[in-house]
Amino acid sequence: MASVTLDNIQKTYPNGFKAIHGVDVEVKDGEFLVLVGPSGCGKSTLLRMVAGLETVTDGSLKIGEREVNNVEPSKRDIAMVFQNYALYPHMSVYANMAYGLKIMGLGKAEIDERVKNAASILELTEEQLERKPRELSGGQRQRVAMGRAIVRKPSVFLFDEPLSNLDAKLRVQMRVEIKRLQESLGITSIYVTHDQVEAMTLGHRLMVLNGGNVEQLGTPLELYEKPASLFVAQFIGSPAMNIVDTKMHENGNEVTIAQNVSLALGGGRLKDRAGQALKLGVRPEHLVISEEGANTLPLIVTLVEHLGADTLIHGHFGDDKTDLTVRCSGTQSVKVGEKLPITASLDHIHLFDPATEKRIEF
Template identity: 40%
Template sequence: MTELRLEGVTKRYGADGSGTVALRDVDLTVRDGEFFTLVGPSGCGKTTTLRAIAGFEAPTDGTVRFDGEAVTDAAPEERDVGVVFQSYALFPHMSVAENVGYGLRYREPPAGTSVDDRVRELLELVDLEGMGDRDPDQLSGGQRQRVALARALAPEPDLLLLDEPMSALDARLRESLRRQLKRIQSRLEITTVYVTHDQAEALAISDRLAVLRDGRIEQVGRPRAIYREPSTRFVAEFVGDNNVFDATVRGRDGDLARVAVDGSDREFEIAGVPAGAARVSFCVRPAALARDADANRFPVEIETSEFRGEHVRAYGRWDGGSVVLQFDTERQLPSDPDGLENGVTATTDGGTDAADDNGADGADDGGDATIDGDVAVGFAPTDAHVLETQSPEERR
């Protein structure tokens, strides 16, 4: 196992370093045996960070350390890392077994193990036992991904790096493979850095994750903390759906602050507002907006909704702007206009619109639940999470 540290890592492109800045003073620690994910939108610097760790990109400034030892100037082959690329990069003229064993041409297999034994061990580990003689083009996308993973693990690297390895796979296969990847990583206890733009994937697979934006780290934390307690507006809006409000502080009552939301004449009471603050931004998750909440109630006009299987996601407007709601379809009664409720429950005054797929006979089997009309919802003061007003660079 290896502890990874990045200290003030900056990457500028251009002959004199005055061009595009891909990374800006990145400080990061990945603990021994941790599954750590870099997540963010395209162009945020996550792949550049991974390439700097692997040695494929030389930082303009800063230091990369493995177990405290500076490796910033070390070549990739000197860093003892395994890399799985987005394209898998398998050799088409080699069999599966030859691909897996390729790295062992330049590094001895573990003591007491032959190359063939190591290849068989790894194919068994990734559930490809008996497929060593096949060519890569005879495999599915998921199987090729597992061959690439086995090849990266063959020399027993200290660090495993994965650059969006599942982005080309369908959603169901991604879910299956990420569970398998996490199982393998936990079994081997190998320090792993994973790059993805998929927030749901990052939340599901990581021990901890870093959210990147414009070459900077916005927030580092455990998945639950990132989701429930985003530090900035960007994190709140990037990681899952969220409702973000800007408001002016009007007064205080003990631990609660009374705030007036921009664009509305309504005042809400929320917790967590810093003493002396005159302005505040806060977020409320769709699942926290409830029909039966006593506090902070407001009407919403539903504009559109999406059936997502276990729940319906509704998008609407109120006098303070746009808002996102969530309705649990397991407890929804499409035949009852007033029966839309979830753990966040809400009621539609205008009723529900249940699509009829039965043709001319007009029989109603419930259909796919969608929502229109007006909704009255509220939220508890403690369900509002106050966001930081400073940017990451201002917090330094």
């Protein structure tokens, strides 16, 4: 049990490439932190730095109270689950799990107890323990990889995209199991993924990384409800948030979306932005089909996707044919080419500065 503290962590490769530009976070004891971002954003590098597989160029990395910048991976009291599982192919499942324990110098009885215990938690049978990894299915190998992490009873679990090699159904199942396991063991965990659904469902908190910078750190709902930047707004949520170019009216009170369509923000709170261009974001699920009226967007439907529980309506509006996606619950009888009046409620509107791409509160 330990917290993990990253204080201005930076990583520069010998060739001069700066992979991590300074990350600050304190992962509390028992917390589940998910690092999420597109490929190449530095999330795996950051995790590998915590593991000790990459050196820390600058900053301080603490596990518990101890600074571990220059501590060997094996002395950091961590366990890691790799993307390709990294099981030792020439050893049985049992030997795979016992390998680290033998090196720790534990007795046979103790090793046996720990391995059997982990196996029962992960629902691996006695017979499977005697098999070689290649004789197991993908999901079972995944369990063995987790078992190898559990038996060590580490202070911190590190997961490097552990589910990306599994098929969709198994991925959902293992996701639930990882969540349950982490909650029952209460071990501090850092989890890397590029899948935003995994990130939203697993993490107590999420760190969104982009190009080696932290875009936002917060709970899944904070990220969903108050994305700090355009990047986070479009990365979190599926389908992605609609972004529309707008202009703030001179009165600082309403934004013009299209010809004859404007949205009153009320209160004149953005007077200093009067006349400026802004980016307006609204999630597909927050757009509603309303009655024909003065302040509705005329959406021309180009594609309808029936998902069963939901219907996704893709279309465009205005002279420059701005794309928009609407998500309606249930099935909708909408036809391609139809014109739909669309509105959004003010509570679910996000505004972003087009230059800095940062969120504007109003």
